Amino acid sequence: MFELETYLAGVHRPLVMGIVNATGDSFSEGSASSPETALDRALRLLDEGADLLDIGGESTRPGSAVIPPAEEIGRVVPLVRELRRVRPSAVLSIDTRKSEVAAAALEYRVEIINDVAMLRYDPRLAEVTAAGGAALVLSHSRGTPQTMRDPVWCDYGDDVAGSVVAELKEAARVAIAAGVPENNLLYDPGFGFAKRPEQDWELLKRVDELHELGPVLAGLSRKSMLGWLLGQPDPAERLAGTVAASLFLADRSVEIIRVHDVRQVCDALKVREKLLS
Incomplete structure (x- = not known):
């Protein structure tokens, strides 16, 4: 069984979670998120x-x-299998709604x-996760990608952060x-899921309130809230905003930061760590 508490123990900086899209139509990478190139991107x-x-x-x-579960499985499982072969010590998360x-x-x-x-799309996901001995990320959302x-x-x-905490607390009860x-x-x-940009920014300012629930994972890499503020419609042009927001998350003791641009965020965190030492 994977023990999240042990994994996070003694960490003095946020862990950096690299995003590996194998969808072919990622909002930020488009066709560059092809399943055929996912292994090379994961290793990089x-x-x-x-x-x-x-x-x-x-x-x-x-x-x-x-997309059907079988198609999604065909995209991610071969990648996981190959990563287990070539990088057996890598810690892997699967971003899915389906049990x-x-x-x-x-x-x-x-x-x-x-x-x-x-857990709104497929409540069995929690049961399957528990049986597999894995940790579970509950990411706040409402509606569906279509709505x-x-x-x-x-x-x-008038309280986006309070509502998010309350709804995550209920999801935790189910899990x-x-x-x-x-x-x-x-x-x-x-961030970005059933929230307007100004709500995303208010939630970001108060992200440390989620710690009343437990450890926090935050992903705002290249998101529309950054494009809205910076006037950058192209997600690939939002690197500077992503780095700045990641440093803010670090200052709020967020345990895991989920990003596309791993090297740049890691460099920024190293500089921050040096300055604080």
Whole structure:
């Protein structure tokens, strides 16, 4: 069984989770996220300093379509299998909403299941994760990729952070009831998922409030909230914003930062660590 608490013990800086999209239509990488090139990209991110990898076979960007579990498995499991062969010590997370995909990946001893749907899409995901002895990321979201931008899902009253914490707390209750140990849960505020940019920024300022639940994983790499602020419609042009926001997350003691640009974020964190030593 993977013990998240042990894995995070003694860490004095955020761990960097490298994003490996094997979807072919990533919001930030487009066709460059092809499954055929995913292994090369995964190895490069590990060489650049990624502490762990998050592998996804289904895009959940706004407007994306659901793909069958078998197709998603065909994208991620061969990659996991090959990484286990060439980098057996790599810590691997699978970004999926589907219990069938999680079960197939857990056959290869992946350590983390990252559910962007917060157990709303497939409640069996928690049971499968528990049976596989993996940690579970609960990422806040509402609606579906097709509907998450609808105003009804973006209504948090005057307290977006409080609402996010409350809804994650309820998801944690479901996960624990399904057998996932409380100390094997991670919490992601879900930047960009059913939130307007100004809500994302308010949530970022208050991200440390999620620590009342447990350890926090945050992914805002190249996201639209950065493009909205910086006037950068192209996600690939949001590197500077990603680095700045990652340093802010580090200052708020976020345990894991999920990014595309691993080398640049690792360099920034090394400089920060040196200055604070």
